[in-house]
Ligand code: DGI
Ligand code: FE
């Protein structure tokens with residue numbers, strides 16, 4: 001299947017509005033990949049497929065998770081998390097994507113995880129800030145994304161976690177780990193205060 005056929009196949013799985021979002025993620029993923037130095041081709045492919053299962057009936061998504069040995073604990077958390085893991089599986093099985101880096105970028109685009117690769121960060125952040133997104137704080141995150149991918153993604157996860165807490169919902173552990181991991185990465189990348197150096 002060539003790139004054009006892949007795009008048509010994925011497009012047919014979702015309503016037009018959601019395809020608009022996917023186009024936004026494709027464009028933004030490539031920009032971020034070039035800016036931060038990971039493979040724009042891989043970012044583009046992951047972006048095309050990232051929400052491939054999003055509009056499948058949730059029972060279909062759950063079935064993919066149950067029957068293919070994907071993490072079963074997902075089924076105890078919000079249904080919104082399921083399409084990412086199911087999507088990575090479908091990308092491999094139905095669309096022949098064999099590259100594990102691309103599959104991980106699809107798999108972790110919603111929850112995140114500790115120690116995310118640059119490609120995972122780029123696709124996850126693009127999903128938050130593509131031009132069609134409009135939520136409180138998105139302008140600020142877009143600005144930070146101009147120069148610091150980890151900080152922008154940290155603020156994005158903080159927003160999601162706050163949203164889930166405000167609604168009294170559960171937070172999937174990988175999201176907490178992703179958030180804590182980014183805090184550590186940012187700390188390590190910042191210059192040490194002169195008085196603390198020895
Ligand atoms: O598929 P999209 O709508 O483009 O975006 P997404 O894959 O990032 O899904 C985001 C939704 O998932 C958002 O409304 C919050 C919801 N969600 C529910 N539980 C969790 C969660 N998101 C994260 N990161 N962690 C959770 O535990
Ligand atoms: Fe998604």
Ligand code: FE
Pocket residue numbers: 021025050051127
């Ligand atoms: Fe998305």
